Amino acid sequence: xxxxxxxxxxxxxxxxxxxxxxxxxxxxxxxxxxxxxxxxxxxxxxxxxxxxxxxxxxxxxxxxxxxxxxxxxxxxxxxxxxxxxxxxxxxxxxxxxxxxxxxxxxxxxxxxxxxxxxxxxxxxxxxxxxxxxxxxxxxxxxxxxxxxxxxxxxxxxxxxxxxxxxxxxxxxxxxxxxxxxxxxxxxxxxxxxxxxxxxxxxxxxxxxxxxxxxxxxxxxxxxxxxxxxxxxxxxxxxxxxxxxxxxxxxxxxxxxxxxxxxxxxxxxxxxxxxxxxxxxxxxxxxxxxxxxxxxxxxxxxxxxxxxxxxxxxxxxxxxxxxxxxxxxxxxxxxxxxxxx
Amino acid sequence: xxxxxxxxxxxxxxxxxxxxxxxxxxxxxxxxxxxxxxxxxxxxxxxxxxxxxxxxxxxxxxxxxxxxxxxxxxxxxxxxxxxxxxxxxxxxxxxxxxxxxxxxxxxxxxxxxxxxxxxxxxxxxxxxxxxxxxxxxxxxxxxxxxxxxxxxxxxxxxxxxxxxxxxxxxxxxxxxxxxxxxxxxxxxxxxxxxxxxxxxxxxxxxxxxxxxxxxxxxxxxxxxxxxxxxxxxxxxxxxxxxxxxxxxxxxxxxxxxxxxxxxxxxxxxxxxxxxxxxxxxxxxxxxxxxxxxxxxxxxxxxxxxxxxxxxxxxxxxxxxxxxxxxxxxxxxxxxxxxxxxxxxxxxxxxxxxxxxxxxxxxxxxxx
Numbered sequence: 001x002x003x004x005x006x007x008x009x010x011x012x013x014x015x016x017x018x019x020x021x022x023x024x025x026x027x028x029x030x031x032x033x034x035x036x037x038x039x040x041x042x043x044x045x046x047x048x049x050x051x052x053x054x055x056x057x058x059x060x061x062x063x064x065x066x067x068x069x070x071x072x073x074x075x076x077x078x079x080x081x082x083x084x085x086x087x088x089x090x091x092x093x094x095x096x097x098x099x100x101x102x103x104x105x106x107x108x109x110x111x112x113x114x115x116x117x118x119x120x121x122x123x124x125x126x127x128x129x130x131x132x133x134x135x136x137x138x139x140x141x142x143x144x145x146x147x148x149x150x151x152x153x154x155x156x157x158x159x160x161x162x163x164x165x166x167x168x169x170x171x172x173x174x175x176x177x178x179x180x181x182x183x184x185x186x187x188x189x190x191x192x193x194x195x196x197x198x199x200x201x202x203x204x205x206x207x208x209x210x211x212x213x214x215x216x217x218x219x220x221x222x223x224x225x226x227x228x229x230x231x232x233x234x235x236x237x238x239x240x241x242x243x244x245x246x247x248x249x250x251x252x253x254x255x256x257x258x259x260x261x262x263x264x265x266x267x268x269x270x271x272x273x274x275x276x277x278x279x280x281x282x283x284x285x286x287x288x289x290x291x292x293x294x295x296x297x298x299x300x301x302x303x304x305x306x307x308x309x310x311x312x313x314x315x316x317x318x319x320x321x322x323x324x325x326x327x328x329x330x331x332x333x334x335x336x337x338x339x340x
Numbered sequence: 341x342x343x344x345x346x347x348x349x350x351x352x353x354x355x356x357x358x359x360x361x362x363x364x365x366x367x368x369x370x371x372x373x374x375x376x377x378x379x380x381x382x383x384x385x386x387x388x389x390x391x392x393x394x395x396x397x398x399x400x401x402x403x404x405x406x407x408x409x410x411x412x413x414x415x416x417x418x419x420x421x422x423x424x425x426x427x428x429x430x431x432x433x434x435x436x437x438x439x440x441x442x443x444x445x446x447x448x449x450x451x452x453x454x455x456x457x458x459x460x461x462x463x464x465x466x467x468x469x470x471x472x473x474x475x476x477x478x479x480x481x482x483x484x485x486x487x488x489x490x491x492x493x494x495x496x497x498x499x500x501x502x503x504x505x506x507x508x509x510x511x512x513x514x515x516x517x518x519x520x521x522x523x524x525x526x527x528x529x530x531x532x533x534x535x536x537x538x539x540x541x542x543x544x545x546x547x548x549x550x551x552x553x554x555x556x557x558x559x560x561x562x563x564x565x566x567x568x569x570x571x572x573x574x575x576x577x578x579x580x581x582x583x584x585x586x587x588x589x590x591x592x593x594x595x596x597x598x599x600x601x602x603x604x605x606x607x608x609x610x611x612x613x614x615x616x617x618x619x620x621x622x623x624x625x626x627x628x629x630x631x632x633x634x635x636x637x638x639x640x641x642x643x644x645x646x647x648x649x650x651x652x653x654x655x656x657x658x659x660x661x662x663x664x665x666x667x668x669x670x671x672x673x674x675x676x677x678x679x680x681x682x683x684x685x686x687x688x689x690x691x692x693x694x695x696x697x698x699x700x701x702x703x704x705x706x707x
Binding site: 260 | 405406520521522523550551552553554555556558559577578579580581582583584607617618619621622623624625626629632633634635636637639640
């Protein structure tokens, strides 16, 4: 774990429970996010991966304060922002931005691109040197759009270009951290690569930190320095990219990696077959939440919740009683064997 | 059966069809399929001369980006286009029967019994008001008018069990919203297979699903194929999915086939620059994670206003190597060297091989 002084974002015990009511009576809560701890250093990209319902989007929305956490703390640049009020949040919004998944739904169709990208500047009362228009055109150029298209409307752009507009808007205030929620999953394959390359260039050139939320582990591998794998509201494994992809310790991480159909391997690979679906977060399994689908589960897994701890004092943490330790066979195109 | 209908290869005015690999003729044979829509903005040539064949027990993967015509092709095979809006020409032969020009009533009888479809989004394809079991039983009774309610129910419960739904008898009486995403997709597969169709068309069947569930569904499809020996068309944008389940691959771009061959040929020894572009733009779990991806420049074309000549030329790195040809002349789908491997590209074969070795194979994604 990174030392506290150098963390740009520090999250401790972050929790979000959505109450479920039946009529007027409370019937429990969906434990969407259940106690997350992680850090993001300046200029670092952290990937948050997992299947639907694992709480990754809820986490992203809490980070930018679009959702109110149930408990836990979020510290940004040394300040506790967990319950900061609107007014106190405003200066913070400049440093903390979000890019949404759906480039069709996240842009106002009745505003010109110029107005959309200028909005964060106007809202925050910023008048950049040379005027707002000049700054907006610089931003459009930065994300690879024609600055002449300042006066066009979102419908005149393709999906990939719209996502670039969303990125330009997020960059308008020169943020330090961007939360990107599935920024490429709605795009065509050939366009996805364009946008990933753009985000990588921006990250390097502007030294941006990212929390990159995605279900696609191959995309995350090409973008993130560190990766956190989530399952049912908890982080089950977190570590440096190469550790996670080459020496995953948590069985779920292994299963997730082996389930990805890889174009370099022809024919059905010897994948780890997980049975069943993700259980409901309304009533998650006792002990280890993954145990109902885990092929290694023992009695202990049902009674005792595994802590997210390093195995050998390293930077890779896994929440498992019986972690894996061998390398995953990722360097060859051979099918990945189920390791027992 | 549509056997012995092979087109003599090399006949100039007819596109070639890949050779068949077994003695049995293909169950589905599509020749020179064209689908046009008249719109206010002009004629949309959604599919413009596509030919392919699928045998029983084999899977054809149709790959393309949005607007490539892959879904329109499959809807035409199922006869699901509105005859008033779409103009369809060419030949579609299913189990030896010519589909184009067949009365609507007869196509309907074929659909669901001899050929069935699995859609991308099971939540919108299942009716929310009826129980899942009732919908599957209904699909059975439509094609088995003499079957009683009890028989249909038994059959539906049996199908639910076969696609891996636990407690099928109990699940029969539940509504679609009570099913998870993966279970819904299984229920839809059960509905599609209830009449033992010989041809199954799956349009992005796993796109809306999580990877672990996707793996389950792909396994299920191939197990069921072994059992029923159906011919499967799998439409997808995901080359990884294709590499796992398809036997043959058809790559579409701008309503036309640009490359066609076995999965080995198309993914291991690709010949078309568009296929190269797709392969090198997909992020992979192998190779150098810090290397930049190599995207295809520009955007997929609009079908109303297709680029002249080779539709891919504005995005092709090698378009200039043919002088004006790529702008003026539409490339025909021709033999690419190996038997059954077809490609529509003006580049000479030796040049393509050299460029592939030099520019693409090095990247390490497409090995």
